[in-house]
Amino acid sequence: MKLGLFGGSFDPVHLGHLLAAQAAVEELGLDRLFFIPAAQSPFKPENKPAPDAVRLQLLRLALAGKSHCEIDEQEIRRGGISYTVDTLRDYAKRFGGAELFYLIGADNAAKLNEWREPAALAGLAEFVAVPRPGGGLAVFPPPFRGRTLKGFPFDVSSSQIRARAKAGLPIEQLVPPFVADAIHAARLYV
Numbered sequence: 001m002k003l004g005l006f007g008g009s010f011d012p013v014h015l016g017h018l019l020a021a022q023a024a025v026e027e028l029g030l031d032r033l034f035f036i037p038a039a040q041s042p043f044k045p046e047n048k049p050a051p052d053a054v055r056l057q058l059l060r061l062a063l064a065g066k067s068h069c070e071i072d073e074q075e076i077r078r079g080g081i082s083y084t085v086d087t088l089r090d091y092a093k094r095f096g097g098a099e100l101f102y103l104i105g106a107d108n109a110a111k112l113n114e115w116r117e118p119a120a121l122a123g124l125a126e127f128v129a130v131p132r133p134g135g136g137l138a139v140f141p142p143p144f145r146g147r148t149l150k151g152f153p154f155d156v157s158s159s160q161i162r163a164r165a166k167a168g169l170p171i172e173q174l175v176p177p178f179v180a181d182a183i184h185a186a187r188l189y190v
Contacts, residue, residue: 019152
Protein backbone atom coordinates (compact mmCIF):
# COMPACT_ATOMS: atom_id res chain seq x y z
CA MET A 1 0.00 0.00 0.00
CA LYS A 2 1.19 3.52 -0.84
CA LEU A 3 0.15 6.26 1.57
CA GLY A 4 0.65 9.99 1.08
CA LEU A 5 0.84 12.32 4.07
CA PHE A 6 0.27 16.02 3.59
CA GLY A 7 0.94 18.09 6.68
CA GLY A 8 0.45 21.81 7.10
CA SER A 9 -1.59 24.48 8.79
CA PHE A 10 -4.20 24.56 5.99
CA ASP A 11 -5.15 28.02 7.21
CA PRO A 12 -7.06 28.03 4.89
CA VAL A 13 -6.88 25.07 2.53
CA HIS A 14 -6.65 26.35 -1.07
CA LEU A 15 -6.54 25.15 -4.66
CA GLY A 16 -2.74 24.85 -4.56
CA HIS A 17 -3.10 22.22 -1.82
CA LEU A 18 -5.75 20.36 -3.80
CA LEU A 19 -3.75 20.44 -7.03
CA ALA A 20 -0.66 19.14 -5.21
CA ALA A 21 -2.77 16.36 -3.68
CA GLN A 22 -4.13 15.36 -7.10
CA ALA A 23 -0.65 15.34 -8.62
CA ALA A 24 0.65 13.20 -5.74
CA VAL A 25 -2.18 10.67 -6.07
CA GLU A 26 -1.60 10.36 -9.83
CA GLU A 27 2.21 10.51 -10.00
CA LEU A 28 2.94 8.34 -6.96
CA GLY A 29 0.04 5.91 -7.46
CA LEU A 30 -1.19 6.55 -3.92
CA ASP A 31 -3.89 4.38 -2.44
CA ARG A 32 -4.78 7.08 0.11
CA LEU A 33 -3.70 10.61 0.88
CA PHE A 34 -4.07 12.00 4.40
CA PHE A 35 -4.30 15.73 5.04
CA ILE A 36 -2.82 16.29 8.51
CA PRO A 37 -3.50 19.76 9.91
CA ALA A 38 -0.89 20.86 12.43
CA ALA A 39 -1.83 22.11 15.87
CA GLN A 40 1.14 24.53 15.80
CA SER A 41 4.08 24.71 13.41
CA PRO A 42 7.49 24.53 15.13
CA PHE A 43 8.82 26.92 12.47
CA LYS A 44 6.12 29.56 12.96
CA PRO A 45 5.59 29.76 16.75
CA GLU A 46 4.39 33.37 16.51
CA ASN A 47 1.64 32.46 14.02
CA LYS A 48 -1.59 31.41 15.68
CA PRO A 49 -3.73 29.60 13.12
CA ALA A 50 -7.51 29.90 12.90
CA PRO A 51 -9.32 27.70 15.43
CA ASP A 52 -8.89 23.96 14.85
CA ALA A 53 -12.62 23.40 14.32
CA VAL A 54 -12.68 26.05 11.58
CA ARG A 55 -9.67 24.65 9.72
CA LEU A 56 -11.14 21.15 9.94
CA GLN A 57 -14.50 22.38 8.64
CA LEU A 58 -12.78 24.05 5.66
CA LEU A 59 -10.81 20.86 4.93
CA ARG A 60 -14.00 18.78 5.05
CA LEU A 61 -15.66 21.14 2.58
CA ALA A 62 -12.64 21.11 0.26
CA LEU A 63 -12.24 17.31 0.31
CA ALA A 64 -15.92 16.37 -0.04
CA GLY A 65 -16.25 13.72 -2.74
CA LYS A 66 -12.49 13.15 -3.09
CA SER A 67 -12.40 9.42 -2.45
CA HIS A 68 -8.59 9.11 -2.17
CA CYS A 69 -8.31 11.87 0.42
CA GLU A 70 -8.92 11.77 4.17
CA ILE A 71 -8.33 14.07 7.13
CA ASP A 72 -6.20 12.87 10.03
CA GLU A 73 -6.74 14.97 13.16
CA GLN A 74 -3.97 13.40 15.27
CA GLU A 75 -1.73 16.48 15.46
CA ILE A 76 -4.65 18.67 16.50
CA ARG A 77 -5.70 16.09 19.11
CA ARG A 78 -2.11 15.94 20.45
CA GLY A 79 -2.02 19.72 20.72
CA GLY A 80 1.09 21.80 21.24
CA ILE A 81 3.82 21.95 18.64
CA SER A 82 3.36 19.42 15.83
CA TYR A 83 6.41 17.38 14.90
CA THR A 84 6.40 15.35 11.68
CA VAL A 85 8.56 12.62 13.18
CA ASP A 86 5.85 11.82 15.76
CA THR A 87 3.20 11.59 13.05
CA LEU A 88 5.37 9.43 10.79
CA ARG A 89 6.12 7.06 13.67
CA ASP A 90 2.37 6.69 14.20
CA TYR A 91 1.80 5.85 10.52
CA ALA A 92 4.70 3.37 10.45
CA LYS A 93 3.17 1.63 13.47
CA ARG A 94 -0.44 1.64 12.19
CA PHE A 95 0.39 0.77 8.59
CA GLY A 96 3.40 -1.55 8.88
CA GLY A 97 4.75 -2.41 5.46
CA ALA A 98 3.12 0.54 3.69
CA GLU A 99 5.24 2.91 1.62
CA LEU A 100 4.98 6.37 3.18
CA PHE A 101 5.36 9.55 1.13
CA TYR A 102 5.42 12.90 2.92
CA LEU A 103 4.56 16.01 0.87
CA ILE A 104 6.47 19.22 1.58
CA GLY A 105 6.95 22.53 -0.17
CA ALA A 106 9.99 22.41 -2.46
CA ASP A 107 11.50 25.33 -0.52
CA ASN A 108 11.51 23.19 2.65
CA ALA A 109 13.42 20.23 1.22
CA ALA A 110 16.88 21.70 1.83
CA LYS A 111 15.92 22.41 5.47
CA LEU A 112 14.93 18.84 6.41
CA ASN A 113 18.03 18.38 8.59
CA GLU A 114 16.67 21.22 10.78
CA TRP A 115 13.49 19.27 11.54
CA ARG A 116 13.13 17.36 14.81
CA GLU A 117 15.13 14.07 14.85
CA PRO A 118 16.23 14.26 11.20
CA ALA A 119 17.97 10.86 11.15
CA ALA A 120 14.84 9.08 12.35
CA LEU A 121 12.67 11.20 10.08
CA ALA A 122 14.71 10.28 7.00
CA GLY A 123 14.19 6.58 7.58
CA LEU A 124 10.41 6.77 7.99
CA ALA A 125 9.26 8.12 4.61
CA GLU A 126 10.24 9.31 1.18
CA PHE A 127 9.79 13.08 0.91
CA VAL A 128 7.97 14.54 -2.06
CA ALA A 129 8.50 18.18 -2.97
CA VAL A 130 5.59 20.26 -4.23
CA PRO A 131 7.05 22.80 -6.68
CA ARG A 132 6.06 26.44 -6.92
CA PRO A 133 6.02 28.20 -10.30
CA GLY A 134 9.43 29.70 -10.97
CA GLY A 135 10.93 27.92 -7.97
CA GLY A 136 14.15 25.99 -8.20
CA LEU A 137 14.58 22.26 -7.98
CA ALA A 138 14.18 20.68 -4.58
CA VAL A 139 17.44 19.59 -2.98
CA PHE A 140 17.16 16.79 -0.43
CA PRO A 141 20.08 16.64 2.01
CA PRO A 142 21.50 13.22 2.88
CA PRO A 143 20.20 10.91 4.24
CA PHE A 144 16.74 12.01 2.96
CA ARG A 145 15.17 10.27 -0.02
CA GLY A 146 13.07 12.51 -2.19
CA ARG A 147 11.53 13.43 -5.50
CA THR A 148 9.64 16.37 -6.95
CA LEU A 149 6.11 16.31 -8.31
CA LYS A 150 5.74 17.36 -11.93
CA GLY A 151 2.12 18.40 -12.18
CA PHE A 152 0.02 21.42 -11.35
CA PRO A 153 2.28 23.98 -9.63
CA PHE A 154 0.01 26.83 -8.54
CA ASP A 155 1.40 30.03 -7.08
CA VAL A 156 -0.84 30.72 -4.11
CA SER A 157 -0.34 30.62 -0.37
CA SER A 158 -2.62 30.59 2.65
CA SER A 159 -1.04 33.85 3.86
CA GLN A 160 -1.98 35.52 0.54
CA ILE A 161 -5.56 34.34 0.95
CA ARG A 162 -5.75 35.60 4.54
CA ALA A 163 -4.37 38.99 3.41
CA ARG A 164 -6.86 39.20 0.54
CA ALA A 165 -9.77 38.33 2.84
CA LYS A 166 -8.63 40.97 5.33
CA ALA A 167 -8.41 43.57 2.55
CA GLY A 168 -11.87 42.64 1.25
CA LEU A 169 -10.45 41.31 -2.03
CA PRO A 170 -11.95 38.28 -3.81
CA ILE A 171 -10.64 34.82 -2.91
CA GLU A 172 -13.09 32.76 -4.99
CA GLN A 173 -10.51 31.82 -7.65
CA LEU A 174 -8.02 30.61 -5.02
CA VAL A 175 -10.11 28.30 -2.82
CA PRO A 176 -12.94 25.83 -3.54
CA PRO A 177 -16.37 27.52 -3.73
CA PHE A 178 -17.72 26.06 -0.46
CA VAL A 179 -14.53 27.10 1.34
CA ALA A 180 -14.89 30.68 0.05
CA ASP A 181 -18.54 30.72 1.19
CA ALA A 182 -17.58 29.46 4.66
CA ILE A 183 -14.77 32.01 5.00
CA HIS A 184 -17.10 34.86 4.05
CA ALA A 185 -19.99 33.62 6.23
CA ALA A 186 -17.78 33.29 9.32
CA ARG A 187 -15.93 36.54 8.52
CA LEU A 188 -12.63 34.70 8.89
CA TYR A 189 -9.35 36.56 8.52
CA VAL A 190 -10.95 40.03 8.54
